[in-house]
Amino acid sequence: MALTGVLRPGHVQMRVLDLEESVKFYGDVLGLVETGRDAQNRVYFKTWDERDHNSFIIRQADKAGLDFYAFKVDSKASLDKFEADLRAYGVSTERIPAGEMLETGERVRFEIPSGHLIELYAEKKDVGNGLPYVNPEAWTALAEKGIAPIRMDHILLYGPDIEKSQKIFEDVLGFYLVEHVVLEDDTTDLAIWLSCATKAHDLAFVRHPEPGKVHHVAFQLESWERVLRAADIMTMNKVTIDMGPTRHGITRGTTIYAFDPSGNRFETYCGGYSSYPDWQPIKWTVDEVGRGIFYHDRKLNDAFLSVVT
Structure with missing residues (x-):
């Protein structure tokens, strides 16, 4: 595997003003797939073709905007190394335990000078995209629901x-x-x-x-x-x-x-x-x-x- 370290964007958590209105918007208009709700009243989504449990999370708040943005890394060892490297660079970090977000492993959170919270994590449950891993078709019916990004x-x-x-x-x-x-x-x-x-x-x-x-x-x-x-x-x-x-x-x-x-x-x-x-x-x-x-x-x-x- 050539790609190592930080693999790709993993998830984002956004604040919305009306949770159920937003659930309907992101589910019916944007065409995201709802994958769960938690005790904090957060709603989890993925796009139809993503395989991990979630990539887009919303929660109700008095003010819209961003809570945090996360990147997936290739292993727990990389997660540990990045945390150590961040601290050595002078960046304070926080460990968030596995399960604080649905189907997501431990996360390392840190604030960058622009004032944003960034997270790294290595593990998230693979729930698939509705297609088998052996001899799949090209797409599912979810690919036609709403805008349906990939x-x-x-x-x-x-x-x-x-x-x-x-x-x-x-x-x-x-x-x-x-x-x-x-x-x-x-x-x-x-x-x-x-x-x-x-x-x-x-x-x-x-x-x-x-x-x-x-x-x-x-x-x-x-x-x-x-x-x-x-x-x-x-x-x-x-x-x-x-x-x-x-x-x-x-x-x-x-x-x-x-x-x-x-x-x-x-x-x-x-x-x-x-x-x-x-x-x-x-x-x-x-x-x-x-x-x-x-x-x-x-x-x-x-x-x-x-x-x-």
């Missing part, structure tokens, strides 16, 4: 000190810089896109004065046609669309941004290129950031930049 793919976080957060992900966890937007001084980054494998990004940051904010959680679709279908489903269900369907210049993915009933932004997208750690990062200058984010429109709208939870 995975929870990445997150965009807003906060200060993004260069310090970047160093933790690069120096300790083995991520690498794929693309970045530089400010007028040609030195300071406005935004960064980081990968732990061969995707265009698994995590992104935008410099922002308030700590701990989230711009969007992204769900991957299989094709541009599925992105267009997602737009139709959003319109049929009167979902507030922020932008799209359109294309990114940065990462080259095709995309729609929209809001859940609580005001949390989410993205449904497909495409983007494969990247590798030995590639030189792509740099965008701030005067071209409109084309970088929205390639067709070549400009940003104020709400896209400023509305976060």
Whole structure:
């Protein structure tokens, strides 16, 4: 197995204002599969094609936004090593026992300088995708329920000190810089896109004065046609669309941004290129950031930049 260390994004926990309204939205409109509820009144979901028990968790709160974002690592030994390496780097960590989240093993939680809580874990129950592991079909009926993404793919976080957060992900966890937007001084980054494998990004940051904010959680679709279908489903269900369907210049993915009933932004997208750690990062200058984010429109709208939870 060539891929070691941090494997991929694993789960995200979001706060919503009305739990049952959100359950209906994420189940019927987005097409996620509910996999359980716990004593803390959290509701667990996965996409139809994910095999682990959960990737998207919601809980009711007075304020929408992000609780934490997690990455799966390849083994318990790697989890122990990453915790030791984080502490040696000066990052405080917390061990959360197995079972605190449904069907999930021990987690290591830490706060990064941008004000976000990040978790690492190694174990989560494999519940499958409804297809057998021997001679499977191509898809199940769940692939046609709602928008039906195939995975929870990445997150965009807003906060200060993004260069310090970047160093933790690069120096300790083995991520690498794929693309970045530089400010007028040609030195300071406005935004960064980081990968732990061969995707265009698994995590992104935008410099922002308030700590701990989230711009969007992204769900991957299989094709541009599925992105267009997602737009139709959003319109049929009167979902507030922020932008799209359109294309990114940065990462080259095709995309729609929209809001859940609580005001949390989410993205449904497909495409983007494969990247590798030995590639030189792509740099965008701030005067071209409109084309970088929205390639067709070549400009940003104020709400896209400023509305976060």
